[in-house]
Amino acid sequence: MPGGAGAGRSVPAAADTAGELGEFGVIERLTGDRFQPEPVLLGPGDDAALVAAPDGRVVATVDTLVEGVHFRFDWSAPEQVGRKAVAANLADVAAMGAVPTALLLSLACPGTTSTEVLDGLAAGVWDAAADAGIGVVGGDTVSADTMVVSITALGDLEGRAPVTRSGARPGDVVAVRGDLGWSAAGMAVLRRGFRSPVAMVAAHRTPRPPWREGPVAARAGATSMIDTSDGLLADLGHVAAASRVHVDLSSRLLPVADKLRDVASALGGDPLGWALTGGEDHALVATFPSEDVVPDGWAVCGEIRAGTGVTVDADRWGGAGDPGWRHWR
Amino acid sequence: MPGGAGAGRSVPAAADTAGELGEFGVIERLTGDRFQPEPVLLGPGDDAALVAAPDGRVVATVDTLVEGVHFRFDWSAPEQVGRKAVAANLADVAAMGAVPTALLLSLACPGTTSTEVLDGLAAGVWDAAADAGIGVVGGDTVSADTMVVSITALGDLEGRAPVTRSGARPGDVVAVRGDLGWSAAGMAVLRRGFRSPVAMVAAHRTPRPPWREGPVAARAGATSMIDTSDGLLADLGHVAAASRVHVDLSSRLLPVADKLRDVASALGGDPLGWALTGGEDHALVATFPSEDVVPDGWAVCGEIRAGTGVTVDADRWGGAGDPGWRHWR
The missing domain is CATH 3.90.650.10 (PurM-like C-terminal domain)
Incomplete structure (x- = not known):
């Protein structure tokens, strides 16, 4: 469920971990109070988001990164992990010939995850999204032993046919x-x-x-x-x-x-x-x-x-x- | 990344675990060879899916279930977990006043996860999707110590305004x-x-x-x-x-x-x-x-x-x- 500004719970003033922030505090931290560009008709804070799909179709893809498999915090700062997660999705949208319109973020992490890591991750995701002129319109946060960052990207084909993997022809x-x-x-x-x-x-x-x-x-x-x-x-x-x-x-x-x-x-x-x-x-x-x-x-x-x-x-x-x-x- | 039929790798004939199936084998198992209803213009097997968004906007929401937190396999069969993950998303789409159009599935799981569990999970997800007249248009699979099932649902408002959390008025x-x-x-x-x-x-x-x-x-x-x-x-x-x-x-x-x-x-x-x-x-x-x-x-x-x-x-x-x-x- 997207959450955020409307979640109606106060965030502890001096929380140090995801566990202290609580589910809604983490979602607020990841998605709240950010600039949402024009295609976002309804951002985080409700049961679902609403995003413009100008050409009457929407491109959608999901990509998931797991700590220890796709990234290590001793090699990468949280901000870099956030950027990496977005990059993979933007590439998938681009590979269809589409322009990105919005991201949704699901974060599973231990309750001991520090707010510093959460803030860094959020900064990376939002910076990469901002570079692409899009926003994070929804998020879900759950507790898990390992950090799993799953991002869904939406995109628009601007009226064009999708460029698939199946259209290559001899002579190309x-x-x-x-x-x-x-x-x-x-x-x-x-x-x-x-x-x-x-x-x-x-x-x-x-x-x-x-x-x-x-x-x-x-x-x-x-x-x-x-x-x-x-x-x-x-x-x-x-x-x-x-x-x-x-x-x-x-x-x-x-x-x-x-x-x-x-x-x-x-x-x-x-x-x-x-x-x-x-x-x-x-x-x-x-x-x-x-x-x-x-x-x-x-x-x-x-x-x-x-x-x-x-x-x-x-x-x-x-x-x-x-x-x-x-x-x- | 959605994957599937076009992934171009053969699935081992007698694989017993996710690890033996490999990434593309698991994705094929979760999303391949299923009926895709009409709103799905391009299903699994490419970099991204393409789904109809008839009213020029798309409702989007993500919901994540973690083994040991949201479900336990000693209490629930894999099929029930799959259905539960879809149910939460369909409810979020419904709570906006929208009809669902498609799902995307991200599955993180240990390499030791049995094909029986994968097949049960997939059956639950697809049964629940079929009940709603929709399909799973994309999937991503990664290895992780704990099973994390993240589902993104898309929906259509059929031209109506979204029903948000903020519209209640005294006297209602x-x-x-x-x-x-x-x-x-x-x-x-x-x-x-x-x-x-x-x-x-x-x-x-x-x-x-x-x-x-x-x-x-x-x-x-x-x-x-x-x-x-x-x-x-x-x-x-x-x-x-x-x-x-x-x-x-x-x-x-x-x-x-x-x-x-x-x-x-x-x-x-x-x-x-x-x-x-x-x-x-x-x-x-x-x-x-x-x-x-x-x-x-x-x-x-x-x-x-x-x-x-x-x-x-x-x-x-x-x-x-x-x-x-x-x-x-």
């Missing part, structure tokens, strides 16, 4: 926009106990998906699109399966950043492996009917052929690195 | 539709190690909110509405605070079921206390400008006056029972 080109392998490189850095290069570490802590580019690609005529949450190869595998096509990437054309190569040589990692298999960057990868229509800033890095599966330089990828992130391994 | 009557205190009575029964009366136990395991009555009340001119998730007194406290009015209930008019009285006398409980303070029934309570417009089947049980707070027979409730459910107590 593959193009990518955003960081590839940066989050994986950042995690490798953190695992070694280092804190730099800062850009890579920041990319792991808070990916910055190029979510504004989703609608740009849609307007340019993208035939399919996905965000790289599980890694480029794994996510293009979804496109290949859904579109019943073969995706062939060119290692020469893949945008492997110089910084990624530097980190790889320092740590003994494989920059191409990170770029192909690193997850959680939330870059956008799309197919276009021809190179001519690919928007500025997108890197053409492959093509769609008849067949199945994903290859690199027409071969199966045999390099180092997980074939995408999976849970429970 | 208060009316309730649905069970009061049944879930609390059922929990008291289970705590004593009993399994009957079946109706009360069933009400605790799977509340059946009268969610179809939300739009009925809205069409009849309800001025405010809420569902009794925290207990009648606590939830009317939200209405009193948001509307800046005094709510006075009449103990004589409150619909206290004979079965509730029977259980109370058997266990030494207080039936009025359960009806006033028991949570999780997800009954609907609304205010109407006059008794004449209260829809059939709703029980008039109080009135709105100038002032603040909630009273019973013009007095503060001093009986037994928690003032509504709170976390972290």
